[in-house]
Amino acid sequence: MPHDALIVTRDGPVMKVTMNRPETRNALSPVMVRELGEAFQHARDDAGVRVVVLMGAGGNFCAGGDLKGMQGSDAVRGAGTETTAASNRRFGALLEMADALPKAVIALVEGACMGGGVGLIAIADWVIAERQAQIGTPEVTVGIVPAQITPFLVQRIGYAQARRLTAYGLRLGAEEALRVGLVHEIAAGRDDLMAKGVAAVNQCLRCAPGAVAETKRLVRASLGQPLGPVLDQASHMFAAALAGDAKEGIRAFQEKRKPAWAEKIENL
Numbered sequence: 001m002p003h004d005a006l007i008v009t010r011d012g013p014v015m016k017v018t019m020n021r022p023e024t025r026n027a028l029s030p031v032m033v034r035e036l037g038e039a040f041q042h043a044r045d046d047a048g049v050r051v052v053v054l055m056g057a058g059g060n061f062c063a064g065g066d067l068k069g070m071q072g073s074d075a076v077r078g079a080g081t082e083t084t085a086a087s088n089r090r091f092g093a094l095l096e097m098a099d100a101l102p103k104a105v106i107a108l109v110e111g112a113c114m115g116g117g118v119g120l121i122a123i124a125d126w127v128i129a130e131r132q133a134q135i136g137t138p139e140v141t142v143g144i145v146p147a148q149i150t151p152f153l154v155q156r157i158g159y160a161q162a163r164r165l166t167a168y169g170l171r172l173g174a175e176e177a178l179r180v181g182l183v184h185e186i187a188a189g190r191d192d193l194m195a196k197g198v199a200a201v202n203q204c205l206r207c208a209p210g211a212v213a214e215t216k217r218l219v220r221a222s223l224g225q226p227l228g229p230v231l232d233q234a235s236h237m238f239a240a241a242l243a244g245d246a247k248e249g250i251r252a253f254q255e256k257r258k259p260a261w262a263e264k265i266e267n268l
Contacts, residue, residue, distance in 0.1 A: 004019060004035065005029060007020045010076070013051060019032060020057045027066040028064060028091065033091050041097065053268060062068050065115050106127075106204070107126070114171075116139055119149030128193060130189060132174070194268055
């Protein structure tokens, strides 16, 4: 399917999604949000897709919302706020779907990662940032509320760090983003970023798809829930896994071979 704001490629179990508005540093337009939603939905529904790699074209990840586009919104023109609110909420729905994706999501970050781009890395399972990347939430500095990304940042980095980051428009270097928990690894440059991305994909492809999906679901269920019911749910997940994928995994371990689901890529 052709895209206007993305480049989507497929190589076996890996879907690479590249935000492709380099002239705007890959700012989020309504078209890009819609196409990202379609890409994540396709990844969710296609059993052959096991890893989604999210990147930006032209040396930047994502500059956040498109301020130029916002100038034409109903809210700015004084025509009411409901249509603008609905458009903003569609980005939150995208983040909800991506956060719940039962597949691996790896974000490779270089250049600018601002506003909504930070929301996208907040829902990723594995975030690798090039050392010179800048990551921030400058919305309040232009009078905007970082509306849809804030709950995901609270989940990702905790109340205190999320409040400081979002309420005061901070921009973090890669090292500080690593320290607060927005980033998992730092790459020395673009070549290292891609090499680390390949290594992350291959680690994901070592894991049983069903176990990945259930473990991600268990992690999400653990947020703010009483421990007892979560552990009850986890015990049934454990038993179902033993009755399913684990039979092959344990047999492969005993036979000193790779399990049937293990795959490997050479490059991205």
